[in-house]
Amino acid sequence: MGTVVPLDGKQTDHAQPDVRAAFDVLSDLVGQDLTRVNKVVLRRLESRVALIPQLAGHIIASGGKRLRPMLTLATARMCGYEGDRHINLAATVEFIHTATLLHDDVVDESDLRRGKATANSVWGNDASVLVGDFLFSRAFQLMVDDGDLRVLEILSGASAVIAEGEVLQLMTTNDTETTEDAYLRVISAKTAALFAAACQIGAVVCERPRAEEEALLSFGRNLGIAFQLVDDALDYSARQMTLGKTVGDDFREGKMSLPVILAFARGSESERAFWRRTIQEGDQQERDLDKAISLMEKHGALDDTVERARHYGAIARDALGLFSDGEIKAALSDIIDFCIERAY
């Protein structure tokens, strides 16, 4: 532990890393397994109730990166796993993630996800709530099929933590007094818990020593925190806006993400009045998002959010120190950079 993992001679300059390539490298390494995961997902979506595969298929096919199931596949392989269990378990992870997304979109009243119409905007909130429940149940059936009580404990525990995190987030929404600590508790639960579980079960399926399990749990947890921090910065990114990507969702929903927390803490009294009006009271006008972004830039809130992400990324990288060098370990290390540097 504690050693910085060499990046196999790859360009590590943070200003211009070839981070997209890092994602493709990992995709290629687990490509065959991922194809099998996608087949399991499609097969397990089947139901005599036609709306279920229709609605769930819409969100599953809507361009997600499959990052979480890829983590299960990659960590299992890095641990030397030769069996098949990681396929179903990666599908389980994707089912839990998708169920969460469906319910998130209902709670957030979102119309768009990754630039496409959300399931709730097409089929209504009711159908999204109920199909989300179906996906949760299918996830549990898939893990019961696996039959390993340790895995069941890890994944059912993660599900409960995710749900707690979602409720906690709901309670901090519109509350400008939310601290960075409270925010960290929210993202540790709602995002990092599934990343952590996805990685931990990679070690569990090949019965590696508890230290390796803990190391992968730590890798996933810190990667997940970094991922969410960057996601929250991207939602206020002027560059994303010029690329035609959706920004400002968190702002419109009054979410107390770190960029807002930092800009509020560092702002003048009149700036805080702006945040109270827009986030707390939800009174938003035409150019308020632009103003929010410029206040964040003025106070370095976005750069510092990404800087915080680098801190967790560094912990994640060190957590890999326990494992022997190899192409999968290198790819997992590079995926940390991918998660962070996609901010630029």
Add this chain to the structure above:
Amino acid sequence: MGTVVPLDGKQTDHAQPDVRAAFDVLSDLVGQDLTRVNKVVLRRLESRVALIPQLAGHIIASGGKRLRPMLTLATARMCGYEGDRHINLAATVEFIHTATLLHDDVVDESDLRRGKATANSVWGNDASVLVGDFLFSRAFQLMVDDGDLRVLEILSGASAVIAEGEVLQLMTTNDTETTEDAYLRVISAKTAALFAAACQIGAVVCERPRAEEEALLSFGRNLGIAFQLVDDALDYSARQMTLGKTVGDDFREGKMSLPVILAFARGSESERAFWRRTIQEGDQQERDLDKAISLMEKHGALDDTVERARHYGAIARDALGLFSDGEIKAALSDIIDFCIERAY
């Protein structure tokens, strides 16, 4: 199998059965266990996120009969079970049921349940969706704690079937062409699957032969169908209305329950136009519920819905034939009458 279980000399005249007493007898027989179940439920509601026990406690304390967990307790005892596992499993059943209720109330946009404000009307739909997810996850954690893969299979399977049933119900809502068969598929999934699982695991925990497991599954399934049929009749009961109970929820929500299906099928063209306007188009006026009830009475739709319930009740009773006579078996048999005759 096939024998009608004697009712221990009790009054079986359907017009005036002491059905409330039947419920109390079962309550008393499993009373000590039920107190333990309630303690597990309260303990497992705990969360550092205060809203969770608050909201979930509201619905759990809101006067539900605890019929489903009582079935697990009673069937386990009838099978001669002496251990403790049935306590946690009965709590699991109650958690699944409560999660379903929370999501149901969101989907139905209900303001009242059993005459009390629903959680969604007090804390909002968002909180109800997310706390419902938490309860589902807790249910899975509880069954993982039990650790028996057969039980996990039965309960995770039931959860998936329930979710499918809820989606199916959503698709038949407002559709006056819904058949009695489609309705039966809906209630078999959304209601009877949990009754069936709750009873089946009573046999599983004490490792009874598969035939007894199947018999209890059949008992629970048919009791669940009867229960839901009567629930659906009660929602149009003029007597319930005079007792000050809420009626007409299903009507307002445009649900295609059996009383509507029968009244529609037996109605004249002008009556069908009434159902199309009120149920299909959702165009309802002041006295439409009264008219709906009088059309149902005219065509015997409510009595015949209860008559259908008696059919499933009779199957449930015969399913108990396999078990030796005793006070718990007698109480379970009487509970069938309780579920049906509460219509009067």
